Amino acid sequence: MTAGRALAALLALLLAASGQILQREASFTISLRTVDNVTVMIKLRPGVLPICRIRVKHAIGFELRIKPGDNTTFTFTCSTPEKYFVMEIQKNIDCVSGPCPYGDVHLYPPRLPRLNRTFIWDVKASTKAGLELKFSTPWLRQIEPGETCPDFVSYNINSCIDKATVNIGTFCRNGSVSRVKLLGGVVMSLHLPWDSPLTTSGFNIANRASIKRLCIIESILKGESSITLMSPNYPLGFPEDELMTWQFVIPPNMRASVFFHNYSLSNCERKEERVEYYLPGSFSNPEVFKLSDSQPANIAGSFNLSLQGCDQDAQNPGILRLLFQVVVQHPQVDENVTHLVDLSKERNMTVTIHFEGWPNRVPLMSEPICLICKDPRTCDRVLTLVSGAIYKIFFLCKDLSRLRITAEKGISCVDFRWCERKIYSLLVPKIITQLPIRLHKFIWKLSAPDLINVEITSPSLKLQQHLPEQRCNTSYSYSIVSATPETELNVGVFCPGGSIEKIQMRNNITISLKTYSKGFLNDSDQQDLKMSFVPHIKDESTFTVSPDPKAKVYLQTPNWPYGLPPYVSISWYVIVPSKQVARLGFSKDRMGITCETGRAYINIKEETLGAEEIVRREDELLPKPRNMYHDFWVNISSCKPVDKTQLTLQFWVSLADKQIDLGVILAVVAGIGVLVAIGLTVCCVKKKKKKSQNPMVGVYNANVNTQVPGKKGLFAKGRKNNESHVYAVIDDAMVYGHLLKESNGTVTPEVDVYRPFDGPVGSLPPSPPPFSFRKDVKHSPSNEELPPLTDTDHDTYTFTHQKLGQTEDNGDTNEKSNGDTTTSLMENKEQDGLAE
Numbered sequence: 001m002t003a004g005r006a007l008a009a010l011l012a013l014l015l016a017a018s019g020q021i022l023q024r025e026a027s028f029t030i031s032l033r034t035v036d037n038v039t040v041m042i043k044l045r046p047g048v049l050p051i052c053r054i055r056v057k058h059a060i061g062f063e064l065r066i067k068p069g070d071n072t073t074f075t076f077t078c079s080t081p082e083k084y085f086v087m088e089i090q091k092n093i094d095c096v097s098g099p100c101p102y103g104d105v106h107l108y109p110p111r112l113p114r115l116n117r118t119f120i121w122d123v124k125a126s127t128k129a130g131l132e133l134k135f136s137t138p139w140l141r142q143i144e145p146g147e148t149c150p151d152f153v154s155y156n157i158n159s160c161i162d163k164a165t166v167n168i169g170t171f172c173r174n175g176s177v178s179r180v181k182l183l184g185g186v187v188m189s190l191h192l193p194w195d196s197p198l199t200t201s202g203f204n205i206a207n208r209a210s211i212k213r214l215c216i217i218e219s220i221l222k223g224e225s226s227i228t229l230m231s232p233n234y235p236l237g238f239p240e241d242e243l244m245t246w247q248f249v250i251p252p253n254m255r256a257s258v259f260f261h262n263y264s265l266s267n268c269e270r271k272e273e274r275v276e277y278y279l280p281g282s283f284s285n286p287e288v289f290k291l292s293d294s295q296p297a298n299i300a301g302s303f304n305l306s307l308q309g310c311d312q313d314a315q316n317p318g319i320l321r322l323l324f325q326v327v328v329q330h331p332q333v334d335e336n337v338t339h340l341v342d343l344s345k346e347r348n349m350t351v352t353i354h355f356e357g358w359p360n361r362v363p364l365m366s367e368p369i370c371l372i373c374k375d376p377r378t379c380d381r382v383l384t385l386v387s388g389a390i391y392k393i394f395f396l397c398k399d400l401s402r403l404r405i406t407a408e409k410g411i412s413c414v415d416f417r418w419c420e421r422k423i424y425s426l427l428v429p430k431i432i433t434q435l436p437i438r439l440h441k442f443i444w445k446l447s448a449p450d451l452i453n454v455e456i457t458s459p460s461l462k463l464q465q466h467l468p469e470q471r472c473n474t475s476y477s478y479s480i481v482s483a484t485p486e487t488e489l490n491v492g493v494f495c496p497g498g499s500i501e502k503i504q505m506r507n508n509i510t511i512s513l514k515t516y517s518k519g520f521l522n523d524s525d526q527q528d529l530k531m532s533f534v535p536h537i538k539d540e541s542t543f544t545v546s547p548d549p550k551a552k553v554y555l556q557t558p559n560w561p562y563g564l565p566p567y568v569s570i571s572w573y574v575i576v577p578s579k580q581v582a583r584l585g586f587s588k589d590r591m592g593i594t595c596e597t598g599r600a601y602i603n604i605k606e607e608t609l610g611a612e613e614i615v616r617r618e619d620e621l622l623p624k625p626r627n628m629y630h631d632f633w634v635n636i637s638s639c640k641p642v643d644k645t646q647l648t649l650q651f652w653v654s655l656a657d658k659q660i661d662l663g664v665i666l667a668v669v670a671g672i673g674v675l676v677a678i679g680l681t682v683c684c685v686k687k688k689k690k691k692s693q694n695p696m697v698g699v700y701n702a703n704v705n706t707q708v709p710g711k712k713g714l715f716a717k718g719r720k721n722n723e724s725h726v727y728a729v730i731d732d733a734m735v736y737g738h739l740l741k742e743s744n745g746t747v748t749p750e751v752d753v754y755r756p757f758d759g760p761v762g763s764l765p766p767s768p769p770p771f772s773f774r775k776d777v778k779h780s781p782s783n784e785e786l787p788p789l790t791d792t793d794h795d796t797y798t799f800t801h802q803k804l805g806q807t808e809d810n811g812d813t814n815e816k817s818n819g820d821t822t823t824s825l826m827e828n829k830e831q832d833g834l835a836e
């Protein structure tokens, strides 16, 4: 007795301890009445391991089918059958041969095992009659294929026409779709997850008169809301030559707007694909639109929208599909405020009003919508106005700060005689700044034939280059890009209030004024940017800089940080007031590139008679900070680098009063006297370390046809723009051979481009060959192939300017040995000593 009890207790304990065993015992009885015509199917979820089984009496298996009239009791061999099994409950409703069971649709049979289940109602009906599926609140919301519902409860509606099935759509609960009317049969399925508490189907079926179309979907929108809907079969094609309608019930005090977000058209053989609206208050109903049209907006009240397909080309039918959104808003405060935008006097200008982030960002459908309207019914999220007309626009938008303006103006010069001496003001017109919308960008597109270039000036404000060292803090900036059909050169970002007086640029130029804050409204009165077309310039771009006496000015090569494209030359002309001295320094020691073809150079020269030219090649150290006493040029030209690293250079200029350096100047003037006494034509200053050189002389020649004995004018060849600088190259072993004894005795005549040298020389300074990055300028590498680089030293060296052909033996130094030479010597005072 006690033993039996103990055993029973133990058994109970064991059972309790193992829910598994207890669960295994749980059995289900499903009893199906014949009249209900319901079939229940329990089967393994595809792809799942067959660990769990179904036991019916003594039989065991993976699938169970319970037919109408069956009474089946079964158990699962595991405690969590919901992990392995799914259930399908299909009810066939035949409205053709018998009476149709209209009314609420129940989830029958009750007390089903907790498995993911799909209820399928397969309703056969005559195509002459309409069927209506009416949903109880909270109604339905259509989802895109692949989307899931938050509660995993979803409805799928399929229509059966002529044995073909059309997927009307997949829906989640909680939306605004209240009714779906269909023609003929429907296959309606409701998917419930195993743990769903739902006990009702949420819809009823009623019969209706024929609707004469594939379907009607009714949505009831209450309050501010939005709904997204798709054409049947989306993203696949809407059935050929079909018609369907969406009805929208909108409170009369609200406004609705329709947006087609995604559509495609099929290839119609006959008829045209279109949408038709019945709009409240319209005298021209139905209003017919193309799918590509801007759709009606600001609709005051309920309306309907029909989609009409066409007879498709059998060979290549294409796809008609549509995904659209209806947005319901309160009437906007601004809706009766019209803004006059008079572009009648503007030329070649477009003004686009758009949402923030356009065109890169597509606003989320849930975001509040701002509409810009040209007339009460033509509203869109983006509106473009074109010069030559007057517009009355208004905004349907709660928060105008979400809108932006982007405007573009084209200025072109076709014939230089027409644009010569014409000065264009690049100003944002008042019409634009007066609108209550923030200006995002104003773009000027300046175009001209190849040999006409562009000059911009900012006489009163002057421009500052935006650099890490000197950030623009103004409410707007100008981004300048020069472009050919093949390439783009980003000249830089500039803002008002700096020291750049003028920029000359080649190619077609785009200047984008970008605003950064509301402060632009205040600053817009002080814009000052002028543009004119100028004859062809020699460099890719030339900057005229007049530094502020108080601040250090930083300047930087274009296309930062990617670097100058190959064979581009850029020049800066820095103005030094007569009573002041400028200090010029580079932000790094070296150019930091290795050339594959051509050479990169920096040429610095004061704009005064006989001034020395400082030349640095890419394999040399850049000049140390130095004083400049006159206006001077900084010219930089790039080569084709061996790798992706292209030439980037930054330098600075600061001004100081001249007196400070007076003592030094005097000292150097004294030094010059000594040199002159020695009778040197050319002064050359060197450091001690000296290696083998391939000495060469570069000759600057303003006239192209420089031919040097035994040499071709290398850069005169194959270049298109004859007006560019031309730098001929002289093999100085021939011309100055007798001066080259210093150079280790190894006088290897150089065969191509100019290289800086450190032997004594008397000639005009070499300069780099200028190239455009334009494609049409052919660069012939065969002419430019260089012998392997020798390990060069990085001396600073200078040489005075002399006339071409001048050699040492003419002894003609007096001409150039003026104050300017003094400067050149002074620059080298830090060097170790004088050679020779």
Ligand SMILES: *[C@@H]1O[C@H](CO)[C@@H](O)[C@H](O)[C@H]1NC(C)=O
Pocket (backbone or CB within 6 Å): 034, 035, 036, 037, 092, 093, 094, 097, 098
């Ligand atoms: C049950 O469904 C079948 C198949 O659709 C149909 O032939 C039959 O008439 C239906 N029975 C009832 C009672 O609705």
Ligand SMILES: *[C@@H]1O[C@H](CO)[C@@H](O)[C@H](O)[C@H]1NC(C)=O
Pocket (backbone or CB within 6 Å): 029, 031, 071, 072, 073
């Ligand atoms: C189904 O069968 C069980 C026993 O197997 C019985 O208890 C139950 O009453 C039956 N239900 C119907 C509707 O016949």
Ligand SMILES: *[C@@H]1O[C@H](CO)[C@@H](O)[C@H](O)[C@H]1NC(C)=O
Pocket (backbone or CB within 6 Å): 045, 082, 083, 084, 085, 086, 116, 152, 193, 194
């Ligand atoms: C049941 O439905 C849920 C939610 O849709 C899903 O995550 C789960 O994998 C389904 N289980 C089976 C066995 O299909």
Ligand SMILES: *[C@@H]1O[C@H](CO)[C@@H](O)[C@H](O)[C@H]1NC(C)=O
Pocket (backbone or CB within 6 Å): 174
């Ligand atoms: C229905 O949707 C609204 C907004 O879409 C949400 O706020 C609400 O919580 C949802 N209700 C249910 C029951 O999911």
Ligand SMILES: *[C@@H]1O[C@H](CO)[C@@H](O)[C@H](O)[C@H]1NC(C)=O
Pocket (backbone or CB within 6 Å): 235, 261, 262, 323
């Ligand atoms: C529009 O259709 C394209 C192509 O099918 C798809 O990539 C894109 O996501 C769709 N956009 C929306 C809003 O559904």
Ligand SMILES: *[C@@H]1O[C@H](CO)[C@@H](O)[C@H](O)[C@H]1NC(C)=O
Pocket (backbone or CB within 6 Å): 216, 245, 247, 278, 303, 304
């Ligand atoms: C669309 O609306 C108009 C006007 O309210 C109505 O006459 C017409 O029957 C409607 N059509 C459909 C298909 O709902």
Ligand SMILES: *[C@@H]1O[C@H](CO)[C@@H](O)[C@H](O)[C@H]1NC(C)=O
Pocket (backbone or CB within 6 Å): 331, 332, 333, 334, 335, 336
């Ligand atoms: C705009 O004007 C119409 C007609 O004058 C008026 O009915 C409507 O209330 C006005 N809307 C607003 C937001 O003031």
Ligand SMILES: *[C@@H]1O[C@H](CO)[C@@H](O)[C@H](O)[C@H]1NC(C)=O
Pocket (backbone or CB within 6 Å): 348, 409, 410, 411, 412, 445, 447
């Ligand atoms: C107008 O601008 C475009 C480029 O935006 C240009 O091609 C065209 O020549 C310009 N017309 C005039 C008259 O300036």
Ligand SMILES: *[C@@H]1O[C@H](CO)[C@@H](O)[C@H](O)[C@H]1NC(C)=O
Pocket (backbone or CB within 6 Å): 473, 474
């Ligand atoms: C902008 O920077 C300059 C110096 O670069 C300074 O003088 C000026 O006050 C700054 N302005 C503002 C608004 O910060």
Ligand SMILES: *[C@@H]1O[C@H](CO)[C@@H](O)[C@H](O)[C@H]1NC(C)=O
Pocket (backbone or CB within 6 Å): 447, 448, 449, 450, 483, 484, 485, 507, 508
């Ligand atoms: C500038 O644009 C004009 C007209 O669009 C074109 O003819 C010309 O070739 C362009 N110039 C360059 C350098 O790309």
Ligand SMILES: *[C@@H]1O[C@H](CO)[C@@H](O)[C@H](O)[C@H]1NC(C)=O
Pocket (backbone or CB within 6 Å): 518, 519, 520, 522
């Ligand atoms: C514009 O200027 C006015 C007065 O001149 C000033 O009150 C306002 O704050 C300024 N706005 C901005 C954004 O700087």
Ligand SMILES: *[C@@H]1O[C@H](CO)[C@@H](O)[C@H](O)[C@H]1NC(C)=O
Pocket (backbone or CB within 6 Å): 538, 539, 542, 571, 603, 604, 605, 613, 633, 634, 635, 767
């Ligand atoms: C620099 O370039 C300008 C403009 O192309 C030219 O006039 C000047 O002579 C050049 N200076 C030097 C030192 O190369």
